[in-house]
Amino acid sequence: MSEGPTPAADLVGPVVTEGHDSTSSGTPAPPPLLGGYPLSPPADAPPPLSLSPDPRSTSFDAVFAAAPLAMAVVARDGQVVTANQALGELLGTGTDGLPGKVAADLVDLSSDARTWHAYREVLRGRQARLRCTRRIKHPDGHSLWVQVTVTPLPEAEKAVLLSVTDVSARRELQSRLRHLQMHDPVTRLPNRTLFFERLSAALEAESYEESGTGRIGLCYLDLDGFKAVNDTLGHRVGDRLLAAVADRLTQCADEAGRARTTTPLVARLGGDEFALLVEDSTGTDQLAELAESVLKALQAPFDLAGQRLSVSASIGVVERHATGTTATGLMQAADTTLYWAKADGKSRWTLFDPERNAHRMTRQALSSGLRPAIERGEFALEYQPLVGMEDGRVRGVEALVRWHHPQFGTLTPNRFIGLAEEDGSIVQLGRWVLKTACRQARRWQLERPDEPPIFVSVNVAVRQVWDSDLVTDVAGTLAETGLAPHLLQLELTESAVMGSAGRPLQALQALSDMGVRIAIDDFGTGYSNLAYLSRLPVSVLKLDGSFVRGFQYEGTDAHPNPADEVVVEAMIRLAHRLGLTVTAECVETSAQASRLRRIGCDTGQGWLYSRPVPPDRISELVEAEACGHPDRRDAVARATTSRRAQETGSP
Known part of the structure; x- marks a missing residue:
């Protein structure tokens, strides 16, 4: 009978009740069935069915016997x-x-519930028709696929018509077409479609079966430098290499x-990407x-029709519980891990x-929220x-941007400036910083008209110079805010101005001619x-803090x-x-x-004087200087402490 799993029946037509039991119609109910076999007929059962109730049916019998379609008339008891x-x-x-044979056994109708x-519903007249595909065994040993259709005959016949069609050739064609559809023609391996089909089935099975480990793993690999093979040796050699890699x-x-x-x-999965599930x-x-x-x-070289090639691969490895894991989530994790493997140097595997x-x-x-x-x-x-450094007075301030993120809290520039430079939003953010800082500097100047203004x-960022008209932006901002050009200083990193030529x-030069100070x-x-x-x-010149941290500390155990x-003294003298x-x-x-002051450094910046503070704290500090406070650093410290108290709620 059936070999291996039997596909679900293909039921055609709605469930229609065409007959009733004896209590509703007066017609004796069909004999009960047990398994695929009828029980003994009741004592009041009608006489056996005859296909020739009158002479006119003789031609029908001849047509039935000679018909090329395989058919059988089956009584309501299933025989x-x-x-x-x-x-x-x-x-x-x-x-x-x-x-006299049980029809269900002939075409394997009883093995699938x-x-x-x-x-049985068709036999009892409660369903209009059944159509299904079954796999049966021929006496000579081979299997064949058949399409079985069971249709009730007119009520007077008290029978159903069983027709059987050999669909083995069609099934074989479908199987071959599916194989072509689900396999890669170059490597003969399962393709992306079949892989995801298997992956989804495996995740579902691992999530519900208790006999296994309930886990699933994936090695997602990409060949390093495969594009160069295609570009230099051609796609034919590239395909041969892919097939050889698939074999290994x-x-x-x-x-x-x-x-x-x-x-x-x-x-x-496509291109030079492979997966091992x-x-x-x-x-x-x-x-x-x-x-x-x-x-x-x-690692071993490949010999491809006279071409000797070497190739390596980067592999992303993911292993986790199947429960709660989706095919999309697993592949995203694998793709991310593969990227890490390549970023870490290629020719290696990296675990998620x-x-x-x-x-x-x-x-x-x-990045997406900038x-x-x-x-x-x-x-x-x-x-x-x-x-x-000489008098301890505040000469200027550096504007430092903060992002008050609704989810991650307050972020310092090192968390997002690099991202802003990557996606270009640094231009928009830079304009906002420039206008806000210049507006605040002008406000401080107006608050203290009789005191020397602070810059x-x-x-x-480098991208602001290339992707925007920085000169126009600065000129427009100074005109809009009324800030004098010499009260604005622009800081660029050393790497940004290295080898500057052309537009930068x-x-x-235009900014300097305008009166704006340029700092490295x-x-x-x-x-x-x-x-x-x-x-x-x-x-x-702004000396990097790494030099200052290396200064000798008097009265400490630092090394x-x-x-x-x-080095710092030499750079100061040169400057x-x-x-x-x-x-x-x-x-x-x-x-x-003290040491910086002795070797001639002009200004200092750091926590000795103040942490970055809101603009009102700068106003307090400058006001303390104007009043001749004996220790200006204490004033800054009080401003910083006051800020911390407001943030934490402590006195």
Whole structure:
């Protein structure tokens, strides 16, 4: 009878009740069925069915017997009354032996519960028709697929017509077409469609079956540098290489499956991307072992019709519980991990890391929310004083942007400036920072008309110079706010101005001619090509804080780097010879400030003087200076402490 799983019956037509039991119609009910066999007929059962109730049916009998369609008339008790020659030939039993047989057993209608129930409903007159596809065994040993249709005959006949059609050729064609549809023509491996079909089925099975581990694993790999093979040797060689890689991956999967109940599924997902799916995995060690074997298998060169090629692969490895996992989620994790493997140097495998992925997701969330955040006004500026080393007075302030994110809280620039430069939103954000800082500097000036004004320093990214008309933006902002050009300082990193030529150099020169001061931020951390200091319109050098941290600390157990002080002193002298002023960043102790003052540093910036604070705290500090407060640093400290108290609610 049936071999292997039997497909669900293809039921055609609605369930229609065409007969009733004896209590409703007076007609004796059909005998009950047990399994595929009728019970003994009741005592008042009607006489056996005759197909020739009158002479006119003789022609019908002749047509029935000679019809090419395999047919049988089946009584309501499920037994074959008569069958034609075509059915006997199809089943390989001959016609004479069919009458009296149980029809359900001839075409395997009782092995599937749904089909068996529908068949009984047709026999009882409660359903209009049954159509299904069954797999039966021929006496000579081969199997064939047949389409079975059961249709009630007119009520007077008290029977149903069973017709059987051999659809083996059609099924075989469908199977071949499906194979072509589901397999890659180059490597003969399952393609993306079949892979996702298997993956979805595996996730569902692992989630509900209790006999296995309930886990699933995936190795997602991409060939390193495969595009160069196609570009230099042609797609024909590239296809041969893909087929050879597929063979080695299949060997790795077969080897991995020998010691386990299941063999990993190898599929080509497109291009030079392959996947190895491990169902019922036992943990990350199993996936790591498989990934290692794949990398090792691909190390040996490939001989392709005279071409000797070497190739490596990057592999993303994911292993997790199937419950709660979706095919899309698993593939996203695998794709992310594959990207990590390539970013970490290629020719390696990398295991999925939830924490690293969370960081990536956060980064993506911040990147996508930058532009809307600017429009919603989620950014604010804080200011850190730039203090004169000789007299301790606030000469200026650096504007530092903060993002008050509704989900992640207050973010400092190192969390989002790089993202803004990547997607171009730094131009829009930079304009806002420039206008806000200049407006605030002008407000301080108007509040203290009789005191020397303080300048504001604003950071400018390289992309702002290239992607916007920085000169026009600055000129428009100064005109709009009324701030004098010499009260604005623009900070660019050393790497941004290295080798400047063309548009950047022209922009810097135009800004300098306008009266705006240009400062080189984090000086000393790049290539430090001193030649550009004589060519660029730079007026200020800001020494990177790493040099200041290495100063000798008097009265402490710290281990400084004596060379840092020598380097800083040399840079200060060079800057002064070139007519530049020097600002030291990250000044945190009085000892550092004293040494910087002795070697001629002009201004200092750091926590010794103040953390970045809101603009009103700067006003308090400047006001304390105007009143001649004996210790200006204490005034700054009080301003910073007051701010912390407001933020935490402490007194």
